[in-house]
Amino acid sequence: MDLLDGYKKAWDNQSEETNKVSKVDIYKMAHSKSSSIVKKIFIIGILELIFWATINIFFTGSSYGDIYEELHLNTIVTLSIYLHYLAIILFLVLFYKNYKSISISDNTKSLIAKILNTRKTVQYYVYFNLGYLILANIVVMCFVFSDLDGLIQYYNNHGINTSIANKTQLLVSLIVAMVFILSFMFLILWLFYKIVYGSLIKRLNKNYQELVKLDDNS
Amino acid sequence: MQTKQEQQFLNDFEQNQNIVHKVCRIYTSNQDAHNDLFQEITIQLWKNYSKFRGDAKFSTWMYRVALNTAISLYRKSSRSIKTQDISDVAFKIQSHDYDDTEEQQLKALYKAIHKLNDIDKALIFLYLEDKPYREISETLGISEVNARVKMNRAKDKLKKVLNP
Numbered sequence: 001m002d003l004l005d006g007y008k009k010a011w012d013n014q015s016e017e018t019n020k021v022s023k024v025d026i027y028k029m030a031h032s033k034s035s036s037i038v039k040k041i042f043i044i045g046i047l048e049l050i051f052w053a054t055i056n057i058f059f060t061g062s063s064y065g066d067i068y069e070e071l072h073l074n075t076i077v078t079l080s081i082y083l084h085y086l087a088i089i090l091f092l093v094l095f096y097k098n099y100k101s102i103s104i105s106d107n108t109k110s111l112i113a114k115i116l117n118t119r120k121t122v123q124y125y126v127y128f129n130l131g132y133l134i135l136a137n138i139v140v141m142c143f144v145f146s147d148l149d150g151l152i153q154y155y156n157n158h159g160i161n162t163s164i165a166n167k168t169q170l171l172v173s174l175i176v177a178m179v180f181i182l183s184f185m186f187l188i189l190w191l192f193y194k195i196v197y198g199s200l201i202k203r204l205n206k207n208y209q210e211l212v213k214l215d216d217n218s
Numbered sequence: 219m220q221t222k223q224e225q226q227f228l229n230d231f232e233q234n235q236n237i238v239h240k241v242c243r244i245y246t247s248n249q250d251a252h253n254d255l256f257q258e259i260t261i262q263l264w265k266n267y268s269k270f271r272g273d274a275k276f277s278t279w280m281y282r283v284a285l286n287t288a289i290s291l292y293r294k295s296s297r298s299i300k301t302q303d304i305s306d307v308a309f310k311i312q313s314h315d316y317d318d319t320e321e322q323q324l325k326a327l328y329k330a331i332h333k334l335n336d337i338d339k340a341l342i343f344l345y346l347e348d349k350p351y352r353e354i355s356e357t358l359g360i361s362e363v364n365a366r367v368k369m370n371r372a373k374d375k376l377k378k379v380l381n382p
Contacts, residue, residue, distance in 0.1 A: 003377050010323040011346045017239040021256070023228045026235075027220070029257045030227070030264035036291035104262045104283050104291070105269060108340070109359030112290050200293065203336070207289055210337040214368045215360040 037200055038115055042099055044196060045122040049095065052129045053088050076139065080132075091125040109215070112208040119201060126189070133185075137178055144174065227267050230276045231260070237277060238284050240347075244331050244339050245288040259287045281349070282357050289336050330379040334372070341365075341372040 021029075098118040104111065144151050148167055220228070238259050242252045263283050270279050331339055337358070344354045355365040 003381060004373060007323050007327045007380065008346060010320040011327060013320055014324055016236050021232075021235055023232055026228055026231050026260060027224070029260040032257060032261060034258060034261045034265075035254075035293075036258060036262070036287070037293050038291055040293075103269070104266050104286050105279065106286070107282075107357060107359030108286055108289055108337075111286050111359075115290060203293070204290060207336050210335060211358065211360065214337065214358070215364050 037204065038099075038102055038118075040200060041115065041119050044200075045095055045099075045118070048122050049088065049092060049125060052125065053084070055129075080136065084132075087125070087128060091121060091128075095121045095125075109208070109211040112204055112211065115204060116201070116208060119197070130186075130189075134182065137182065141174070141178065145171070223267065227264060231263065231280075234277045234280050237280050237347075241281075241284040241288055241343070243328060244343055245292070245336070247332055255288060255292050258292050259284045262287045262291065278353065281344070281347070285340050285343070285357065289340060326380060330376055333379050334375060338372040338375060341369050342376055345369060345373070 095118065098114065098121050102111065102114045102118065106114070148171070152167075152170070238256055239252075241259070242255045246252045246255050263280065266283065270276070331342055334342065340358060341354065344357065349357075351362050351365050351369070354369070355362040358365070360368070
Protein backbone atom coordinates (compact mmCIF):
# COMPACT_ATOMS: atom_id res chain seq x y z
CA MET A 1 0.00 0.00 0.00
CA ASP A 2 1.32 3.40 -0.98
CA LEU A 3 2.25 5.77 1.85
CA LEU A 4 -0.16 8.37 0.50
CA ASP A 5 -3.17 6.01 0.40
CA GLY A 6 -3.81 6.34 4.13
CA TYR A 7 -3.53 10.11 3.99
CA LYS A 8 -5.78 10.19 0.94
CA LYS A 9 -8.42 8.24 2.88
CA ALA A 10 -8.17 10.77 5.72
CA TRP A 11 -8.58 13.56 3.15
CA ASP A 12 -11.70 11.92 1.70
CA ASN A 13 -13.18 11.49 5.18
CA GLN A 14 -12.54 15.02 6.38
CA SER A 15 -15.64 16.74 7.62
CA GLU A 16 -17.24 19.62 5.80
CA GLU A 17 -16.36 23.15 6.93
CA THR A 18 -18.03 23.82 10.26
CA ASN A 19 -18.13 27.60 9.72
CA LYS A 20 -20.32 27.47 6.62
CA VAL A 21 -20.89 30.84 5.04
CA SER A 22 -24.54 31.80 4.64
CA LYS A 23 -26.06 33.11 1.41
CA VAL A 24 -26.36 36.56 2.98
CA ASP A 25 -22.64 36.61 3.77
CA ILE A 26 -21.72 35.25 0.33
CA TYR A 27 -23.78 38.06 -1.19
CA LYS A 28 -22.03 40.69 0.96
CA MET A 29 -18.59 39.28 0.16
CA ALA A 30 -19.30 39.04 -3.57
CA HIS A 31 -20.11 42.75 -3.63
CA SER A 32 -17.15 43.88 -1.53
CA LYS A 33 -13.97 45.47 -2.87
CA SER A 34 -11.31 43.28 -4.37
CA SER A 35 -7.74 43.62 -3.13
CA SER A 36 -6.25 41.44 -5.83
CA ILE A 37 -2.73 41.89 -7.21
CA VAL A 38 -4.19 42.60 -10.68
CA LYS A 39 -6.19 45.52 -9.34
CA LYS A 40 -3.10 46.90 -7.60
CA ILE A 41 -0.99 46.51 -10.73
CA PHE A 42 -3.69 48.32 -12.74
CA ILE A 43 -3.89 51.27 -10.32
CA ILE A 44 -0.10 51.59 -10.00
CA GLY A 45 0.24 51.29 -13.80
CA ILE A 46 -2.24 54.11 -14.40
CA LEU A 47 -0.46 56.28 -11.81
CA GLU A 48 2.87 55.60 -13.51
CA LEU A 49 1.52 56.53 -16.92
CA ILE A 50 0.11 59.78 -15.51
CA PHE A 51 3.35 60.50 -13.62
CA TRP A 52 5.58 60.10 -16.66
CA ALA A 53 3.22 61.97 -18.95
CA THR A 54 3.20 64.90 -16.48
CA ILE A 55 7.00 64.90 -16.11
CA ASN A 56 7.49 64.95 -19.85
CA ILE A 57 4.94 67.61 -20.55
CA PHE A 58 6.43 69.69 -17.74
CA PHE A 59 10.04 69.36 -18.92
CA THR A 60 9.31 69.89 -22.56
CA GLY A 61 6.64 72.47 -21.81
CA SER A 62 6.52 76.22 -21.72
CA SER A 63 8.72 76.91 -18.69
CA TYR A 64 11.76 75.93 -20.69
CA GLY A 65 10.54 77.64 -23.84
CA ASP A 66 12.97 80.57 -23.59
CA ILE A 67 16.15 78.55 -23.46
CA TYR A 68 14.98 76.29 -26.30
CA GLU A 69 14.27 79.29 -28.46
CA GLU A 70 17.62 80.82 -27.68
CA LEU A 71 19.34 77.57 -28.61
CA HIS A 72 17.17 77.12 -31.75
CA LEU A 73 15.71 73.86 -30.44
CA ASN A 74 12.05 74.77 -30.90
CA THR A 75 11.31 72.41 -33.79
CA ILE A 76 12.89 69.42 -32.06
CA VAL A 77 11.02 70.15 -28.82
CA THR A 78 7.64 70.50 -30.58
CA LEU A 79 8.27 67.30 -32.47
CA SER A 80 9.19 65.43 -29.32
CA ILE A 81 6.03 66.65 -27.56
CA TYR A 82 3.91 65.18 -30.35
CA LEU A 83 5.96 61.99 -30.24
CA HIS A 84 5.20 61.77 -26.55
CA TYR A 85 1.49 62.25 -26.93
CA LEU A 86 1.53 59.48 -29.50
CA ALA A 87 3.55 57.23 -27.18
CA ILE A 88 1.22 57.89 -24.23
CA ILE A 89 -1.86 57.00 -26.32
CA LEU A 90 -0.16 53.91 -27.71
CA PHE A 91 0.92 52.66 -24.29
CA LEU A 92 -2.47 53.41 -22.74
CA VAL A 93 -4.25 51.41 -25.45
CA LEU A 94 -1.80 48.52 -25.09
CA PHE A 95 -2.01 48.60 -21.30
CA TYR A 96 -5.81 48.58 -21.31
CA LYS A 97 -5.96 45.84 -23.95
CA ASN A 98 -3.60 43.62 -21.96
CA TYR A 99 -5.46 44.35 -18.73
CA LYS A 100 -8.81 43.44 -20.29
CA SER A 101 -7.40 40.17 -21.61
CA ILE A 102 -6.79 38.94 -18.03
CA SER A 103 -9.41 36.35 -17.19
CA ILE A 104 -9.58 34.35 -13.99
CA SER A 105 -11.26 31.53 -15.94
CA ASP A 106 -8.09 31.03 -18.01
CA ASN A 107 -5.65 28.30 -17.11
CA THR A 108 -3.14 29.30 -14.43
CA LYS A 109 -0.14 29.57 -16.74
CA SER A 110 -1.87 31.79 -19.25
CA LEU A 111 -3.42 33.90 -16.48
CA ILE A 112 -0.04 34.66 -14.90
CA ALA A 113 1.50 35.32 -18.33
CA LYS A 114 -1.20 37.90 -19.06
CA ILE A 115 -0.80 39.61 -15.68
CA LEU A 116 2.97 39.83 -16.17
CA ASN A 117 2.43 41.09 -19.71
CA THR A 118 0.19 43.91 -18.48
CA ARG A 119 2.85 44.87 -15.98
CA LYS A 120 5.49 44.74 -18.72
CA THR A 121 3.57 47.27 -20.86
CA VAL A 122 4.09 49.86 -18.14
CA GLN A 123 7.68 48.77 -17.73
CA TYR A 124 8.31 49.37 -21.45
CA TYR A 125 6.73 52.79 -21.12
CA VAL A 126 9.15 53.59 -18.30
CA TYR A 127 12.09 52.31 -20.41
CA PHE A 128 10.85 54.47 -23.27
CA ASN A 129 10.86 57.51 -21.00
CA LEU A 130 14.28 56.78 -19.58
CA GLY A 131 15.66 56.26 -23.08
CA TYR A 132 14.02 59.45 -24.21
CA LEU A 133 15.43 61.34 -21.24
CA ILE A 134 18.97 60.22 -22.01
CA LEU A 135 18.57 60.90 -25.73
CA ALA A 136 17.07 64.34 -25.10
CA ASN A 137 19.95 65.22 -22.82
CA ILE A 138 22.51 64.10 -25.38
CA VAL A 139 20.79 66.09 -28.15
CA VAL A 140 20.60 69.21 -25.98
CA MET A 141 24.24 68.76 -24.98
CA CYS A 142 25.30 68.44 -28.62
CA PHE A 143 23.57 71.73 -29.41
CA VAL A 144 25.13 73.34 -26.36
CA PHE A 145 28.61 72.11 -27.30
CA SER A 146 28.23 73.38 -30.85
CA ASP A 147 26.95 76.78 -29.69
CA LEU A 148 28.49 77.43 -26.31
CA ASP A 149 28.65 81.16 -26.99
CA GLY A 150 24.89 81.19 -27.43
CA LEU A 151 24.41 79.61 -24.01
CA ILE A 152 26.82 82.05 -22.37
CA GLN A 153 24.93 84.86 -24.02
CA TYR A 154 21.67 83.42 -22.68
CA TYR A 155 23.11 83.14 -19.15
CA ASN A 156 24.47 86.69 -19.26
CA ASN A 157 21.11 88.02 -20.47
CA HIS A 158 19.52 86.40 -17.43
CA GLY A 159 21.99 87.81 -14.92
CA ILE A 160 24.10 84.64 -14.51
CA ASN A 161 27.75 85.65 -14.72
CA THR A 162 29.67 83.42 -17.06
CA SER A 163 32.75 84.59 -18.90
CA ILE A 164 34.00 83.25 -22.20
CA ALA A 165 37.27 82.32 -20.45
CA ASN A 166 35.37 79.83 -18.30
CA LYS A 167 34.16 77.80 -21.27
CA THR A 168 35.81 74.54 -20.23
CA GLN A 169 34.69 74.97 -16.66
CA LEU A 170 31.14 75.58 -17.83
CA LEU A 171 31.24 72.52 -20.06
CA VAL A 172 32.54 70.29 -17.29
CA SER A 173 30.02 71.56 -14.77
CA LEU A 174 27.18 71.00 -17.27
CA ILE A 175 28.23 67.40 -17.86
CA VAL A 176 28.75 66.72 -14.15
CA ALA A 177 25.35 68.20 -13.32
CA MET A 178 23.67 66.12 -16.02
CA VAL A 179 25.34 62.87 -14.94
CA PHE A 180 24.54 63.60 -11.28
CA ILE A 181 20.85 64.37 -11.91
CA LEU A 182 20.39 61.33 -14.18
CA SER A 183 22.14 58.98 -11.71
CA PHE A 184 20.02 60.32 -8.87
CA MET A 185 16.86 59.81 -10.90
CA PHE A 186 17.84 56.24 -11.79
CA LEU A 187 18.56 55.46 -8.16
CA ILE A 188 15.17 56.81 -7.02
CA LEU A 189 13.40 54.89 -9.78
CA TRP A 190 15.25 51.68 -9.03
CA LEU A 191 14.32 51.97 -5.35
CA PHE A 192 10.71 52.77 -6.26
CA TYR A 193 10.39 49.66 -8.44
CA LYS A 194 12.13 47.47 -5.90
CA ILE A 195 9.70 48.56 -3.20
CA VAL A 196 6.45 48.80 -5.17
CA TYR A 197 6.77 45.88 -7.53
CA GLY A 198 9.26 43.75 -5.63
CA SER A 199 6.82 41.98 -3.38
CA LEU A 200 3.89 42.29 -5.78
CA ILE A 201 5.52 40.53 -8.71
CA LYS A 202 8.00 38.25 -6.94
CA ARG A 203 5.49 35.49 -6.14
CA LEU A 204 3.88 35.69 -9.59
CA ASN A 205 7.25 35.40 -11.30
CA LYS A 206 8.18 32.46 -9.09
CA ASN A 207 4.93 30.64 -9.82
CA TYR A 208 5.21 31.34 -13.53
CA GLN A 209 8.76 29.97 -13.64
CA GLU A 210 7.54 26.93 -11.75
CA LEU A 211 4.81 26.31 -14.36
CA VAL A 212 7.25 26.81 -17.24
CA LYS A 213 9.53 24.29 -15.55
CA LEU A 214 6.61 21.85 -15.23
CA ASP A 215 5.97 22.04 -18.92
CA ASP A 216 9.50 21.42 -20.13
CA ASN A 217 10.36 17.83 -20.79
CA SER A 218 13.25 17.44 -18.40
CA MET B 219 -33.59 42.69 -4.39
CA GLN B 220 -31.51 39.95 -5.94
CA THR B 221 -31.60 39.17 -9.64
CA LYS B 222 -32.21 35.66 -10.95
CA GLN B 223 -28.52 35.39 -11.80
CA GLU B 224 -27.53 36.37 -8.27
CA GLN B 225 -29.88 33.79 -6.78
CA GLN B 226 -28.48 31.11 -9.07
CA PHE B 227 -24.94 32.11 -8.09
CA LEU B 228 -25.72 32.04 -4.37
CA ASN B 229 -27.29 28.57 -4.68
CA ASP B 230 -24.36 27.19 -6.69
CA PHE B 231 -21.82 28.78 -4.36
CA GLU B 232 -23.50 27.65 -1.16
CA GLN B 233 -23.68 24.04 -2.34
CA ASN B 234 -20.03 23.97 -3.41
CA GLN B 235 -18.42 26.25 -0.82
CA ASN B 236 -16.46 23.38 0.67
CA ILE B 237 -14.16 23.48 -2.37
CA VAL B 238 -13.24 27.10 -1.59
CA HIS B 239 -12.69 26.29 2.09
CA LYS B 240 -10.31 23.48 1.19
CA VAL B 241 -8.34 25.75 -1.17
CA CYS B 242 -8.13 28.37 1.59
CA ARG B 243 -6.92 25.73 4.05
CA ILE B 244 -4.04 24.65 1.84
CA TYR B 245 -2.93 28.17 0.88
CA THR B 246 -3.27 29.90 4.26
CA SER B 247 -2.35 28.99 7.79
CA ASN B 248 -4.46 31.19 10.04
CA GLN B 249 -8.12 32.09 10.26
CA ASP B 250 -7.70 35.75 9.23
CA ALA B 251 -5.84 34.85 6.05
CA HIS B 252 -8.36 32.07 5.38
CA ASN B 253 -11.21 34.61 5.55
CA ASP B 254 -9.34 37.11 3.35
CA LEU B 255 -8.68 34.55 0.64
CA PHE B 256 -12.23 33.21 0.89
CA GLN B 257 -13.57 36.71 0.32
CA GLU B 258 -11.28 37.36 -2.67
CA ILE B 259 -12.29 34.05 -4.28
CA THR B 260 -15.96 34.93 -3.74
CA ILE B 261 -15.43 38.33 -5.42
CA GLN B 262 -13.67 36.73 -8.40
CA LEU B 263 -16.33 34.04 -8.77
CA TRP B 264 -19.14 36.59 -8.77
CA LYS B 265 -17.31 39.04 -11.06
CA ASN B 266 -16.82 36.32 -13.65
CA TYR B 267 -20.06 34.42 -13.13
CA SER B 268 -21.68 36.02 -16.17
CA LYS B 269 -18.85 34.61 -18.31
CA PHE B 270 -19.37 31.11 -16.91
CA ARG B 271 -21.28 29.56 -19.77
CA GLY B 272 -22.28 26.36 -18.15
CA ASP B 273 -20.43 24.18 -20.66
CA ALA B 274 -18.51 22.88 -17.68
CA LYS B 275 -19.85 21.99 -14.26
CA PHE B 276 -20.00 24.89 -11.80
CA SER B 277 -17.77 22.97 -9.39
CA THR B 278 -15.11 22.42 -12.11
CA TRP B 279 -15.08 26.14 -12.85
CA MET B 280 -14.98 26.87 -9.13
CA TYR B 281 -11.84 24.75 -8.68
CA ARG B 282 -10.11 26.72 -11.42
CA VAL B 283 -11.11 30.19 -10.21
CA ALA B 284 -10.34 29.35 -6.57
CA LEU B 285 -6.89 27.96 -7.40
CA ASN B 286 -6.11 30.82 -9.80
CA THR B 287 -7.03 33.37 -7.16
CA ALA B 288 -4.90 31.65 -4.51
CA ILE B 289 -1.90 31.27 -6.83
CA SER B 290 -2.05 34.48 -8.86
CA LEU B 291 -4.23 37.19 -7.37
CA TYR B 292 -3.99 36.80 -3.66
CA ARG B 293 -1.24 38.48 -1.73
CA LYS B 294 -0.64 37.27 1.77
CA SER B 295 -1.92 39.81 4.25
CA SER B 296 0.74 41.84 5.95
CA ARG B 297 -1.32 41.97 9.11
CA SER B 298 0.93 40.82 11.89
CA ILE B 299 -1.72 39.73 14.38
CA LYS B 300 -1.56 35.97 14.42
CA THR B 301 -5.04 34.57 14.78
CA GLN B 302 -5.96 31.05 15.71
CA ASP B 303 -4.05 28.44 13.77
CA ILE B 304 -6.37 26.65 11.35
CA SER B 305 -5.10 23.21 12.29
CA ASP B 306 -6.60 23.64 15.76
CA VAL B 307 -10.11 24.08 14.46
CA ALA B 308 -10.64 22.90 10.96
CA PHE B 309 -9.05 19.56 10.25
CA LYS B 310 -11.67 17.14 11.48
CA ILE B 311 -12.84 13.73 10.38
CA GLN B 312 -16.57 13.22 9.77
CA SER B 313 -18.14 12.25 13.08
CA HIS B 314 -19.84 9.03 11.89
CA ASP B 315 -16.54 7.43 10.98
CA TYR B 316 -14.38 9.23 13.49
CA ASP B 317 -10.93 7.78 13.84
CA ASP B 318 -8.22 9.50 15.84
CA THR B 319 -5.43 8.12 13.64
CA GLU B 320 -7.15 9.51 10.58
CA GLU B 321 -7.53 12.90 12.20
CA GLN B 322 -3.81 12.93 13.02
CA GLN B 323 -3.06 11.91 9.44
CA LEU B 324 -5.25 14.71 8.13
CA LYS B 325 -3.45 17.26 10.30
CA ALA B 326 -0.06 15.91 9.21
CA LEU B 327 -1.18 16.02 5.56
CA TYR B 328 -2.22 19.69 5.73
CA LYS B 329 1.00 20.54 7.57
CA ALA B 330 3.05 18.80 4.87
CA ILE B 331 1.10 20.47 2.03
CA HIS B 332 1.84 23.87 3.58
CA LYS B 333 5.54 23.18 3.05
CA LEU B 334 5.16 22.69 -0.73
CA ASN B 335 5.39 25.52 -3.27
CA ASP B 336 2.19 27.05 -4.70
CA ILE B 337 2.13 24.95 -7.87
CA ASP B 338 2.88 21.63 -6.14
CA LYS B 339 0.11 22.49 -3.68
CA ALA B 340 -2.30 22.79 -6.62
CA LEU B 341 -1.12 19.50 -8.13
CA ILE B 342 -1.50 17.62 -4.85
CA PHE B 343 -4.86 19.24 -4.13
CA LEU B 344 -6.24 18.18 -7.50
CA TYR B 345 -4.91 14.65 -6.95
CA LEU B 346 -6.55 14.45 -3.53
CA GLU B 347 -9.80 15.66 -5.06
CA ASP B 348 -9.62 12.81 -7.64
CA LYS B 349 -9.41 15.12 -10.64
CA PRO B 350 -8.50 13.42 -13.93
CA TYR B 351 -5.17 14.35 -15.55
CA ARG B 352 -7.00 16.02 -18.43
CA GLU B 353 -8.66 18.44 -16.02
CA ILE B 354 -5.41 19.01 -14.11
CA SER B 355 -3.56 19.84 -17.32
CA GLU B 356 -6.35 22.18 -18.46
CA THR B 357 -6.51 23.93 -15.10
CA LEU B 358 -2.79 24.61 -14.82
CA GLY B 359 -2.08 25.07 -18.53
CA ILE B 360 0.46 22.29 -18.91
CA SER B 361 0.38 19.20 -21.14
CA GLU B 362 -1.32 16.03 -19.88
CA VAL B 363 1.91 14.04 -20.17
CA ASN B 364 3.77 16.61 -18.09
CA ALA B 365 0.92 16.73 -15.58
CA ARG B 366 1.43 12.98 -14.98
CA VAL B 367 5.20 13.23 -14.69
CA LYS B 368 5.16 16.28 -12.43
CA MET B 369 2.36 14.85 -10.31
CA ASN B 370 4.60 11.92 -9.45
CA ARG B 371 7.38 14.33 -8.51
CA ALA B 372 5.02 16.40 -6.36
CA LYS B 373 3.82 13.21 -4.63
CA ASP B 374 7.42 12.21 -3.97
CA LYS B 375 8.10 15.62 -2.42
CA LEU B 376 5.01 15.26 -0.24
CA LYS B 377 6.04 11.76 0.87
CA LYS B 378 9.46 13.06 1.84
CA VAL B 379 7.89 15.79 3.97
CA LEU B 380 5.46 13.29 5.54
CA ASN B 381 8.07 10.65 6.15
CA PRO B 382 11.52 12.22 6.18
